[in-house]
Amino acid sequence: MSSEPRTFAATRRGVLVGATALCCAPGLAFGATLDEVARGVFVRRGPDQEATAGNLGGIGNAGFVIGRDAVLVADPGGSLADGAWLRDEIRARTDRPIRHVVINHVHPDHAFGAGAFLGDAPEFIGHPRLADELAVRGEFYREKLAALLGPERAGPVVMPTRTVGAEGATVDLGDRRLTFRSHGPAHTRSDLSMHDAGAGLLFPADLLFVGRVPSLDGSLPGWLAELDALETLGARAAVPGHGPTLVETAAAIAPLRRYLTTLRDDVRRAIAEGRTLVETTATAGLSQRGDWALFDDYNGRNVTQAYKELEWE
Numbered sequence: 001m002s003s004e005p006r007t008f009a010a011t012r013r014g015v016l017v018g019a020t021a022l023c024c025a026p027g028l029a030f031g032a033t034l035d036e037v038a039r040g041v042f043v044r045r046g047p048d049q050e051a052t053a054g055n056l057g058g059i060g061n062a063g064f065v066i067g068r069d070a071v072l073v074a075d076p077g078g079s080l081a082d083g084a085w086l087r088d089e090i091r092a093r094t095d096r097p098i099r100h101v102v103i104n105h106v107h108p109d110h111a112f113g114a115g116a117f118l119g120d121a122p123e124f125i126g127h128p129r130l131a132d133e134l135a136v137r138g139e140f141y142r143e144k145l146a147a148l149l150g151p152e153r154a155g156p157v158v159m160p161t162r163t164v165g166a167e168g169a170t171v172d173l174g175d176r177r178l179t180f181r182s183h184g185p186a187h188t189r190s191d192l193s194m195h196d197a198g199a200g201l202l203f204p205a206d207l208l209f210v211g212r213v214p215s216l217d218g219s220l221p222g223w224l225a226e227l228d229a230l231e232t233l234g235a236r237a238a239v240p241g242h243g244p245t246l247v248e249t250a251a252a253i254a255p256l257r258r259y260l261t262t263l264r265d266d267v268r269r270a271i272a273e274g275r276t277l278v279e280t281t282a283t284a285g286l287s288q289r290g291d292w293a294l295f296d297d298y299n300g301r302n303v304t305q306a307y308k309e310l311e312w313e
Protein backbone atom coordinates (compact mmCIF):
# COMPACT_ATOMS: atom_id res chain seq x y z
CA MET A 1 0.00 0.00 0.00
CA SER A 2 1.02 3.58 -0.52
CA SER A 3 2.22 4.28 3.01
CA GLU A 4 4.74 1.44 3.00
CA PRO A 5 7.81 3.15 1.50
CA ARG A 6 7.49 6.12 3.81
CA THR A 7 6.96 3.92 6.84
CA PHE A 8 9.79 1.63 5.85
CA ALA A 9 12.19 4.54 5.39
CA ALA A 10 11.24 5.87 8.80
CA THR A 11 11.70 2.41 10.24
CA ARG A 12 15.18 2.06 8.84
CA ARG A 13 16.21 5.47 10.08
CA GLY A 14 14.78 4.65 13.48
CA VAL A 15 16.63 1.39 13.65
CA LEU A 16 19.92 2.82 12.45
CA VAL A 17 19.97 5.56 15.04
CA GLY A 18 21.60 4.22 18.15
CA ALA A 19 22.29 0.86 16.60
CA THR A 20 25.06 -1.12 18.23
CA ALA A 21 26.03 -3.40 15.38
CA LEU A 22 25.55 -3.61 11.65
CA CYS A 23 23.88 -6.53 10.08
CA CYS A 24 26.27 -9.22 8.90
CA ALA A 25 23.85 -11.85 7.63
CA PRO A 26 23.78 -11.88 3.84
CA GLY A 27 20.28 -13.35 3.79
CA LEU A 28 18.63 -10.47 5.60
CA ALA A 29 17.81 -8.13 2.78
CA PHE A 30 16.40 -5.22 4.68
CA GLY A 31 19.55 -4.37 6.60
CA ALA A 32 18.22 -4.96 10.08
CA THR A 33 20.21 -3.90 13.09
CA LEU A 34 19.79 -4.37 16.81
CA ASP A 35 19.17 -1.69 19.43
CA GLU A 36 20.49 -2.30 22.95
CA VAL A 37 17.36 -0.97 24.68
CA ALA A 38 18.61 -1.79 28.18
CA ARG A 39 21.80 -3.37 29.47
CA GLY A 40 22.06 -6.75 27.76
CA VAL A 41 18.66 -6.44 26.04
CA PHE A 42 18.83 -6.33 22.23
CA VAL A 43 15.87 -5.77 19.91
CA ARG A 44 15.52 -5.73 16.13
CA ARG A 45 12.69 -3.56 14.84
CA GLY A 46 10.51 -5.25 12.26
CA PRO A 47 9.44 -3.08 9.32
CA ASP A 48 5.77 -2.15 8.98
CA GLN A 49 5.27 -4.52 6.06
CA GLU A 50 3.63 -7.81 5.31
CA ALA A 51 5.98 -10.83 5.21
CA THR A 52 7.94 -10.99 1.94
CA ALA A 53 10.95 -12.83 0.55
CA GLY A 54 12.84 -9.56 1.01
CA ASN A 55 12.22 -9.28 4.74
CA LEU A 56 12.32 -13.05 5.36
CA GLY A 57 9.14 -12.80 7.39
CA GLY A 58 11.05 -10.74 9.96
CA ILE A 59 8.33 -8.14 10.46
CA GLY A 60 8.01 -8.34 14.26
CA ASN A 61 10.34 -7.03 16.93
CA ALA A 62 12.68 -9.94 17.57
CA GLY A 63 15.20 -9.85 20.39
CA PHE A 64 17.11 -11.44 23.24
CA VAL A 65 18.36 -10.89 26.78
CA ILE A 66 21.95 -11.74 27.73
CA GLY A 67 22.08 -12.64 31.42
CA ARG A 68 25.01 -13.56 33.63
CA ASP A 69 24.45 -17.30 33.22
CA ALA A 70 22.46 -17.70 30.03
CA VAL A 71 20.68 -16.09 27.11
CA LEU A 72 16.90 -15.84 26.76
CA VAL A 73 15.39 -15.23 23.33
CA ALA A 74 12.40 -12.98 23.96
CA ASP A 75 11.11 -13.26 20.38
CA PRO A 76 12.83 -15.57 17.89
CA GLY A 77 11.70 -13.83 14.70
CA GLY A 78 9.47 -14.74 11.79
CA SER A 79 11.23 -17.56 9.91
CA LEU A 80 14.06 -20.03 10.25
CA ALA A 81 16.27 -17.64 8.25
CA ASP A 82 15.27 -14.68 10.43
CA GLY A 83 15.93 -16.72 13.58
CA ALA A 84 19.31 -17.82 12.20
CA TRP A 85 20.22 -14.17 11.69
CA LEU A 86 19.19 -13.44 15.28
CA ARG A 87 21.21 -16.40 16.57
CA ASP A 88 24.29 -15.12 14.71
CA GLU A 89 23.78 -11.76 16.40
CA ILE A 90 23.68 -13.48 19.79
CA ARG A 91 26.83 -15.45 19.06
CA ALA A 92 28.61 -12.27 17.92
CA ARG A 93 28.08 -10.94 21.46
CA THR A 94 28.32 -13.88 23.82
CA ASP A 95 29.08 -17.59 24.00
CA ARG A 96 26.76 -18.10 26.98
CA PRO A 97 24.23 -20.91 26.51
CA ILE A 98 20.87 -20.12 24.92
CA ARG A 99 18.61 -21.80 27.48
CA HIS A 100 15.22 -20.19 26.91
CA VAL A 101 13.25 -19.27 23.78
CA VAL A 102 9.89 -17.54 24.20
CA ILE A 103 7.20 -18.20 21.62
CA ASN A 104 5.00 -15.33 22.74
CA HIS A 105 1.95 -16.23 20.63
CA VAL A 106 0.82 -18.32 17.69
CA HIS A 107 1.39 -15.82 14.85
CA PRO A 108 4.10 -16.84 12.37
CA ASP A 109 6.04 -13.57 12.53
CA HIS A 110 6.81 -14.33 16.19
CA ALA A 111 7.01 -18.12 16.10
CA PHE A 112 8.91 -19.46 13.09
CA GLY A 113 12.34 -18.17 14.16
CA ALA A 114 12.25 -20.76 16.94
CA GLY A 115 13.54 -23.47 14.59
CA ALA A 116 16.93 -21.75 14.44
CA PHE A 117 17.46 -22.55 18.13
CA LEU A 118 16.58 -26.27 18.15
CA GLY A 119 20.28 -27.18 18.16
CA ASP A 120 20.75 -25.27 21.42
CA ALA A 121 18.16 -27.50 23.13
CA PRO A 122 16.57 -24.63 25.08
CA GLU A 123 13.18 -24.72 26.76
CA PHE A 124 10.53 -23.24 24.48
CA ILE A 125 8.20 -21.19 26.68
CA GLY A 126 4.58 -20.55 25.73
CA HIS A 127 0.97 -20.03 26.75
CA PRO A 128 -1.00 -23.14 27.79
CA ARG A 129 -3.09 -22.82 24.61
CA LEU A 130 -0.12 -22.36 22.28
CA ALA A 131 0.38 -26.05 21.48
CA ASP A 132 -3.27 -26.47 20.48
CA GLU A 133 -3.21 -23.27 18.44
CA LEU A 134 -0.04 -24.36 16.64
CA ALA A 135 -1.53 -27.82 16.06
CA VAL A 136 -4.48 -26.19 14.29
CA ARG A 137 -2.69 -23.43 12.38
CA GLY A 138 1.02 -24.24 12.33
CA GLU A 139 1.11 -26.30 9.14
CA PHE A 140 -1.02 -23.74 7.28
CA TYR A 141 1.35 -20.97 8.37
CA ARG A 142 4.38 -23.07 7.43
CA GLU A 143 3.08 -23.75 3.94
CA LYS A 144 2.35 -20.06 3.37
CA LEU A 145 5.80 -19.07 4.59
CA ALA A 146 7.48 -21.81 2.56
CA ALA A 147 5.71 -20.58 -0.60
CA LEU A 148 7.11 -17.13 0.12
CA LEU A 149 10.66 -17.96 1.21
CA GLY A 150 11.25 -21.58 0.21
CA PRO A 151 10.89 -24.44 2.71
CA GLU A 152 14.56 -24.30 3.75
CA ARG A 153 14.13 -20.71 4.94
CA ALA A 154 10.65 -21.04 6.45
CA GLY A 155 11.49 -23.62 9.09
CA PRO A 156 9.49 -26.12 11.13
CA VAL A 157 6.62 -25.60 13.55
CA VAL A 158 8.23 -25.68 17.01
CA MET A 159 6.04 -26.65 19.95
CA PRO A 160 6.41 -25.23 23.46
CA THR A 161 8.18 -27.47 26.00
CA ARG A 162 7.23 -25.34 29.02
CA THR A 163 3.86 -23.70 29.48
CA VAL A 164 3.05 -20.82 31.78
CA GLY A 165 -0.03 -21.58 33.85
CA ALA A 166 -2.32 -19.25 35.76
CA GLU A 167 0.25 -18.97 38.55
CA GLY A 168 2.80 -17.42 36.15
CA ALA A 169 6.43 -18.44 35.79
CA THR A 170 9.90 -17.07 36.41
CA VAL A 171 13.22 -17.46 34.63
CA ASP A 172 16.37 -16.48 36.51
CA LEU A 173 19.32 -15.57 34.28
CA GLY A 174 21.63 -15.08 37.28
CA ASP A 175 21.51 -11.30 37.42
CA ARG A 176 18.00 -10.80 36.11
CA ARG A 177 14.63 -12.36 36.88
CA LEU A 178 11.99 -12.45 34.21
CA THR A 179 8.37 -13.18 35.05
CA PHE A 180 5.82 -14.52 32.58
CA ARG A 181 2.08 -14.16 32.41
CA SER A 182 -0.40 -15.99 30.20
CA HIS A 183 -3.23 -13.71 29.16
CA GLY A 184 -6.87 -14.34 28.41
CA PRO A 185 -8.11 -14.01 24.81
CA ALA A 186 -6.92 -10.61 23.54
CA HIS A 187 -4.68 -10.11 20.47
CA THR A 188 -4.82 -13.91 20.09
CA ARG A 189 -5.78 -16.76 22.41
CA SER A 190 -2.16 -17.50 23.25
CA ASP A 191 -0.62 -14.17 24.33
CA LEU A 192 2.30 -14.42 26.74
CA SER A 193 3.97 -11.34 28.24
CA MET A 194 7.33 -11.06 30.00
CA HIS A 195 8.29 -8.55 32.67
CA ASP A 196 11.70 -7.58 34.00
CA ALA A 197 10.62 -5.85 37.20
CA GLY A 198 14.20 -5.00 38.17
CA ALA A 199 14.72 -3.02 34.97
CA GLY A 200 11.14 -1.69 34.81
CA LEU A 201 10.87 -3.24 31.36
CA LEU A 202 7.81 -4.96 29.91
CA PHE A 203 7.74 -7.28 26.88
CA PRO A 204 4.02 -7.38 26.02
CA ALA A 205 4.59 -9.00 22.60
CA ASP A 206 1.65 -8.26 20.29
CA LEU A 207 -0.55 -7.06 23.13
CA LEU A 208 1.16 -3.77 22.22
CA PHE A 209 1.29 -2.45 18.65
CA VAL A 210 2.86 0.98 18.11
CA GLY A 211 2.39 2.73 14.77
CA ARG A 212 1.33 -0.39 12.89
CA VAL A 213 -2.40 -1.05 13.07
CA PRO A 214 -3.16 -3.93 15.44
CA SER A 215 -4.70 -7.16 14.20
CA LEU A 216 -7.53 -8.58 16.27
CA ASP A 217 -7.45 -12.37 16.47
CA GLY A 218 -8.69 -13.04 20.02
CA SER A 219 -11.19 -10.86 21.87
CA LEU A 220 -11.81 -7.13 21.66
CA PRO A 221 -13.14 -6.60 25.22
CA GLY A 222 -10.53 -9.10 26.37
CA TRP A 223 -7.69 -7.11 24.81
CA LEU A 224 -8.88 -3.89 26.49
CA ALA A 225 -8.97 -5.70 29.84
CA GLU A 226 -5.47 -7.11 29.34
CA LEU A 227 -4.13 -3.62 28.52
CA ASP A 228 -5.47 -2.48 31.89
CA ALA A 229 -3.79 -5.45 33.56
CA LEU A 230 -0.45 -4.71 31.87
CA GLU A 231 -0.56 -1.11 33.02
CA THR A 232 -0.97 -2.16 36.65
CA LEU A 233 2.48 -3.76 36.48
CA GLY A 234 3.88 -0.22 36.48
CA ALA A 235 6.67 -0.93 33.98
CA ARG A 236 8.04 2.38 32.78
CA ALA A 237 9.22 1.15 29.39
CA ALA A 238 8.14 -1.54 26.99
CA VAL A 239 9.38 -3.43 23.94
CA PRO A 240 6.26 -3.70 21.74
CA GLY A 241 5.62 -6.57 19.36
CA HIS A 242 5.55 -4.08 16.47
CA GLY A 243 6.85 -0.53 16.33
CA PRO A 244 9.87 1.19 17.87
CA THR A 245 12.19 -1.07 19.85
CA LEU A 246 11.56 0.82 23.09
CA VAL A 247 8.60 2.97 24.13
CA GLU A 248 7.19 4.62 27.23
CA THR A 249 4.53 2.15 28.32
CA ALA A 250 1.57 4.36 29.20
CA ALA A 251 2.09 6.71 26.25
CA ALA A 252 2.27 3.76 23.86
CA ILE A 253 -0.79 1.99 25.24
CA ALA A 254 -2.97 5.11 24.91
CA PRO A 255 -3.37 5.14 21.08
CA LEU A 256 -3.94 1.37 21.00
CA ARG A 257 -6.63 1.67 23.66
CA ARG A 258 -8.18 4.54 21.67
CA TYR A 259 -8.29 2.45 18.49
CA LEU A 260 -9.72 -0.63 20.21
CA THR A 261 -12.28 1.43 22.16
CA THR A 262 -13.38 3.23 18.98
CA LEU A 263 -13.68 -0.09 17.17
CA ARG A 264 -15.74 -1.56 20.02
CA ASP A 265 -18.06 1.43 20.33
CA ASP A 266 -18.54 1.84 16.56
CA VAL A 267 -19.37 -1.85 16.11
CA ARG A 268 -21.69 -1.96 19.12
CA ARG A 269 -23.55 1.08 17.81
CA ALA A 270 -23.87 -0.43 14.33
CA ILE A 271 -25.22 -3.69 15.76
CA ALA A 272 -27.72 -1.76 17.91
CA GLU A 273 -28.87 0.15 14.81
CA GLY A 274 -29.36 -3.10 12.91
CA ARG A 275 -26.58 -2.53 10.38
CA THR A 276 -25.16 -5.49 8.50
CA LEU A 277 -21.56 -6.60 8.74
CA VAL A 278 -20.82 -5.21 5.27
CA GLU A 279 -22.29 -1.82 6.20
CA THR A 280 -20.36 -1.80 9.45
CA THR A 281 -17.06 -2.66 7.76
CA ALA A 282 -17.41 0.44 5.59
CA THR A 283 -17.50 2.82 8.54
CA ALA A 284 -16.32 1.38 11.88
CA GLY A 285 -12.95 2.53 13.15
CA LEU A 286 -12.34 4.92 10.25
CA SER A 287 -11.81 7.94 12.52
CA GLN A 288 -8.53 6.29 13.57
CA ARG A 289 -7.23 5.81 10.03
CA GLY A 290 -4.62 8.57 10.10
CA ASP A 291 -2.87 7.16 13.16
CA TRP A 292 -1.80 3.78 11.80
CA ALA A 293 0.34 2.19 9.09
CA LEU A 294 -1.33 -0.64 7.13
CA PHE A 295 -4.74 0.52 8.38
CA ASP A 296 -6.58 -0.45 5.18
CA ASP A 297 -5.06 -3.93 5.25
CA TYR A 298 -6.35 -4.80 8.71
CA ASN A 299 -9.20 -2.57 9.88
CA GLY A 300 -11.84 -4.37 7.81
CA ARG A 301 -10.76 -7.72 9.22
CA ASN A 302 -10.76 -6.28 12.72
CA VAL A 303 -14.30 -4.98 12.24
CA THR A 304 -15.39 -8.43 11.05
CA GLN A 305 -13.80 -10.09 14.07
CA ALA A 306 -15.34 -7.54 16.44
CA TYR A 307 -18.79 -7.81 14.85
CA LYS A 308 -18.81 -11.61 15.18
CA GLU A 309 -17.87 -11.32 18.84
CA LEU A 310 -20.03 -8.38 19.87
CA GLU A 311 -23.26 -9.41 18.13
CA TRP A 312 -23.65 -12.13 20.81
CA GLU A 313 -23.31 -9.75 23.76
Ligand SMILES: [Zn+2]
Nearest residue numbers: 105107187206
Ligand atom coordinates in the same frame (compact mmCIF):
# COMPACT_ATOMS: atom_id res chain seq x y z
ZN1 LIG B 1 0.51 -11.25 16.43
